[in-house]
Amino acid sequence: MVERYESINSESTGMSGDTAKPRGTTKWLLSTNAILVYVFFYAPIILLLIFSFSDNRNVGTWGGFTLDWYREFAANEPIQDSIWISVKVALVSTGVSVVLGTMAALALERFRFRGDRVFDGLLYLPIIIPDVTMAVMMLLFFSQFLDLIDSVLGIQITKGFTTIAISHIAFSISFVSIVVRARLAGMDERLEEAALDLYATRWKTFRHITLPQIAPGVAGGALLALTLSLDDVVITQFVSGPGATTLPVYVFGLIRRGVTPLINSVSVLMLAASVLLVILSLLAQRTTGSKGPPADADTDDEPSRVGI
Amino acid sequence: MTITEIVAPEPSGDENEVAAATPEFERAAKRAASRRGFLIALPAYFYLVLFFAIPLVIVMVYSFATRNRFGGTDLSGWNLDAYRKLSEPLVRDILFRSLWLALITTVICLIIAYPFSYYLATRTPTIRNVMLVFVMIPFWTNFLVRNYAWRVLLGTNGPVSKATDFVGLGDTRILFTPTAVVIGLVYGFLPFMILPLYASLERIDLGLVEASRDLYANGFQTFRRILLPLSMPGVIAGSILVFIPSLGAYVTPEILGGAKTTLLGSYIVTQFLTARNWPVGASLSFTLTVVMLFATILYFRKGGRTL
Known part of the structure; x- marks a missing residue:
């Protein structure tokens, strides 16, 4: 996404004359506001980081440096278990939704077929629908159908990993397909046609022409699916069973029972994990993104996450 | 959809035949493309119908149902009480x-x-x-x-x-x-x-x-x-x-x-x-x-x- 801004910036800076730039009091107010926004964004995170090392049972009060809370974290088995479930769910739901979402994007962007409008609408709904409604939907669905599946197919599904993964895939497909579609829309279709003209099979065309072109979009969609899965509390809470839940839901339960320094340390580690993900994705985009077409396609990348 | 699909079935014979056959080819190609698109969309389509559309309908059905004395839900006898x-x-x-x-x-x-x-x-x-x-x-x-x-x-x-x-x-x-x-x-x-x-x-x-x-x-x-x-x-x-x-x-x-x-x-x-x-x-x-x-x-x- 960084590349995109550069390409647009270089155009618009030519237009911005000196008088357009804010001056005097306005300039002062604007820059103060900007500084305050960054303080607002980062002060809570930094303070949380500091307090996670504080040797004081009362969170939010400094009591000397300690690593006790991280040790407590390392020794806490329910948390370790929930981390394992979180990672499994995130990987499975990202994998499945990337494949299904990319296929959905290809179908809608490249073909006309019967029912495509309905499919398009269906694909948008999980993005618009509030988390709480989605949670209710999955709860009622599983309460109706788990017994049915058991009696008809003989597969016993208990609430836990399977139900959480099914629900996460259900909302991730849409986000992946939106990001990939944006990328596909900016791609030159004639490249695919040329490959087909040169007797490449459909699969070869996809593998060697389409996929490399949409790779940044697919990667962006994957990152989005991963983040959404690791972020979700409400839906997971409704479909998880006793003893089988993800880290955010477990931590959410802890917070509701009262804040403890242990939560501080867990939070900081979760924070570190998400920052690491962002940095990795920025690095990945730096290498793959520059090869892709400088199309407007990326415009839709970030605001797409916004719709959650 | 693509040019190749229309051209692909090499039309042989004289000009009149081609002229007569082209709309047919075009329609066949369109149908093939439509089928292909549908097949590519199918896995996600199926998934979303099963795990999204049906749950949404269930929520709607429940919203017209009644809560019974035991905290369960009676799905028979729809009404607007909940609303x-x-x-x-x-x-x-x-x-x-x-x-x-x-x-x-x-x-x-x-x-x-x-x-x-x-x-x-x-x-x-x-x-x-x-x-x-x-x-x-x-x-x-x-x-x-x-x-x-x-x-x-x-x-x-x-x-x-x-x-x-x-x-x-x-x-x-x-x-x-x-x-x-x-x-x-x-x-x-x-x-x-x-x-x-x-x-x-x-x-x-x-x-x-x-x-x-x-x-x-x-x-x-x-x-x-x-x-x-x-x-x-x-x-x-x-x-x-x-x-x-x-x-x-x-x-x-x-x-x-x-x-x-x-x-x-x-x-x-x-x-x-x-x-x-x-x-x-x-x-x-x-x-x-x-x-x-x-x-x-x-x-x-x-x-x-x-x-």
């Missing part, structure tokens, strides 16, 4: 409180984000990119953790109460009040406002601002007559993107709000997990979805492209 409950004072208060807090959150985000985005849009490309990355980081970090951070900050003897004490405001108690919820919501959703606003402000030709200043418009007039109308798509997009999740918020009010600030999200969850009145929970969820749907349609009507 009637929405007009009861308790539920109405929760509805209005949720709407009000979501509105305040949206307005505060707009007031903070507009000047910020304008500042961002008038920077040099290098500075802009750095600034944007630092907006994106909180945007991607774990939502629960970001709300929890405020719980720590606003707690008793926490940094904020110490600071207000130091300034001389006394020991103000913000945690578990609507104010705390609004702070948490603004903190959570501010990037949703900044990004679309920046995107629309950045597209504006700043020469127009320059021209307006040259023609002796003052700063406010330039904002009112030039910037604001041109950035309206961004304002609307950002507002909807903040308003929708604020209205359905669950995590933030649960962590930062108190017993007196029950919002829609928490109320729905309670109906399912503790009160066991599924029909009422279902009818509220369904109503909320319809409201969101209308807001989104409005957004697209106003020229929003991205979600």
Whole structure:
């Protein structure tokens, strides 16, 4: 996404004359506001980081440096278990939704077929629908159908990993397909046609022409699916069973029972994990993104996450 | 769809035959493409029908059902009782409180984000990119953790109460009040406002601002007559993107709000997990979805492209 801004910036800076730039009091107010926004964004995170090392049972009060809370974290088995479930769910739901979402994007962007409008609408709904409604939907669905599946197919599904993964895939497909579609829309279709003209099979065309072109979009969609899965509390809470839940839901339960320094340390580690993900994705985009077409396609990348 | 498909079945024979056959070929090719598209869409289509559309229909069915004496739900005998409950004072208060807090959150985000985005849009490309990355980081970090951070900050003897004490405001108690919820919501959703606003402000030709200043418009007039109308798509997009999740918020009010600030999200969850009145929970969820749907349609009507 960084590349995109550069390409647009270089155009618009030519237009911005000196008088357009804010001056005097306005300039002062604007820059103060900007500084305050960054303080607002980062002060809570930094303070949380500091307090996670504080040797004081009362969170939010400094009591000397300690690593006790991280040790407590390392020794806490329910948390370790929930981390394992979180990672499994995130990987499975990202994998499945990337494949299904990319296929959905290809179908809608490249073909006309019967029912495509309905499919398009269906694909948008999980993005618009509030988390709480989605949670209710999955709860009622599983309460109706788990017994049915058991009696008809003989597969016993208990609430836990399977139900959480099914629900996460259900909302991730849409986000992946939106990001990939944006990328596909900016791609030159004639490249695919040329490959087909040169007797490449459909699969070869996809593998060697389409996929490399949409790779940044697919990667962006994957990152989005991963983040959404690791972020979700409400839906997971409704479909998880006793003893089988993800880290955010477990931590959410802890917070509701009262804040403890242990939560501080867990939070900081979760924070570190998400920052690491962002940095990795920025690095990945730096290498793959520059090869892709400088199309407007990326415009839709970030605001797409916004719709959650 | 593609040229190859139409040409592919090599037409042999004289010109007349080709002319007669072409529409047929074209139709066959179209059918083949349509079938192929459908097959590619099928896995996701099937998945979403099974695990999204059917659950949505079930919610709708439940919203017309009745709660029996044992906390279960009778699916026979549809009625509108659960919807009637929405007009009861308790539920109405929760509805209005949720709407009000979501509105305040949206307005505060707009007031903070507009000047910020304008500042961002008038920077040099290098500075802009750095600034944007630092907006994106909180945007991607774990939502629960970001709300929890405020719980720590606003707690008793926490940094904020110490600071207000130091300034001389006394020991103000913000945690578990609507104010705390609004702070948490603004903190959570501010990037949703900044990004679309920046995107629309950045597209504006700043020469127009320059021209307006040259023609002796003052700063406010330039904002009112030039910037604001041109950035309206961004304002609307950002507002909807903040308003929708604020209205359905669950995590933030649960962590930062108190017993007196029950919002829609928490109320729905309670109906399912503790009160066991599924029909009422279902009818509220369904109503909320319809409201969101209308807001989104409005957004697209106003020229929003991205979600």
